[in-house]
Each structure stands twice: as structure tokens, then as C-alpha cells.
Amino acid sequence: MGRLTTHVLDAAHGCPGSALKIELYRVEGAQLELLASVETNHDGRCDAPVLQGDDYRSGVYQLHFHAGDYYRARGVVLPEPAFLDVVVLRFGIDAAQEHYHVPLLISPYSYSTYRGS
Template sequence: MGRLTTHVLDAAHGCPGSSIKVELYRVEGSQLTRMATALTNSDGRCDTPLLEGDDYRSGVYQLQFSAGDYYRARGVELPEPAFLDVVVLRFGINAEQSHYHVPLLISPYSYSTYRGS
């Protein structure tokens, strides 16, 4: 059965992004349906897959990472409004493929992502 996982790395500090709020939404037209909410652990990962089982199906999804809150909690001074407060990644899942891993590399002023393994 398929699953969706994520991992956050803090490029500004050279460490995993821990205690970052991650929200997963299913996108259907202009409607967003929240599927999961989690906090990353000390390794920058969620303790369980964000999507699996009967909920894992083909479609468009959106991950939202609360990067601004993370950097503020670390004592980083951010302008108001922050340049990257919430990082939004919208992507498609083909449920025939068993595992989608969506890593996020962040800093206060940039981010990068890719389909991992």
C-alpha cells in the first residue's frame, strides 16, 4: 500500500528542521480538504506517514510548512511580513506508485524540494 512522507532540513543552520508544523490538504478544484497535521520530530521527519491506507489515492495534494514560526522559535529575526512564512508545495500523486517522499530544504529566504525516495 502507498504512503506519503516528508522531511525538512534547515539549510541556514545545517540541521534537521524539528518541531515544524506540517499540514496536508487534498486539492479538488478550488476546495482544500485537510487530511493530516503533524509536527516534525528531532530528525525533521513526521513520526508516521501523512497519507496512507484508504486515503492514499491519485490526485493533487498540498503540503504547508510553517517555516516562519520555526525560525521565530529559533530566535531568527524575520521581517514582517516574513518573506517565507508558510511554504506551500502543490504536487500530484499517482497512487499506482507506492511511495512519495517530499523533502523540503529551507532557509528564511529560500526553499527547495524534489521527489525523494
């Protein structure tokens, strides 16, 4: 059965992005439906898949990574408004039986992602 997982790496500090809030939305036209709100663990991962079971199906999704709040909690002084406050990744799932892994590598001024395994 398919599932969606993610993890966060903090490139600025060279460590996992722990205690970072992530929200998952399903995109239906111009509407966003909140499906999950999770926080990363000490290893920058979620303790369970962000999406699985009956809710996991083909479609367009968005992950919202609250990077600004994460860096503020670490004591990093950010400009206001922060350059990267919430990193939004919009992606598609076309094979609902497969595992999709969407990692995020962040710093206060950049990010990178890819479809992982």
C-alpha cells in the same frame, strides 16, 4: 501499499528542521480538504507517514510547511511579513500504490524540494 512521507532540513543552521508544523491538504478544484496536521521530530521527519491507507489515492495535494513559525521559535528575527512564512508545495500523486517522499530544504529566504525515495 502506497504512502506519503516528508522531512525538513534547515539549510540556514545545518540541521534537521525539528518541531516544524506541516499540514497536508487534498485539492479538489478550488477547495482544500485538510487531511493531516503533523509536527516534525528531532530528526526533521514525521513519526509516521503523513498519508497512507484508504485516504492515500491519486490526486493533487498540498503540503503547507510553517517555516516562519519555525524560524521565529529558533529566535531568528524575520521581517513582517516574513518572506517565506508558509511554504506551500502543490504536487500530484499518479500512482497510489507507490511511496512518494517530498523533502524540503529551507532557509528564511529560500527553499528547495524534489521527489525523493
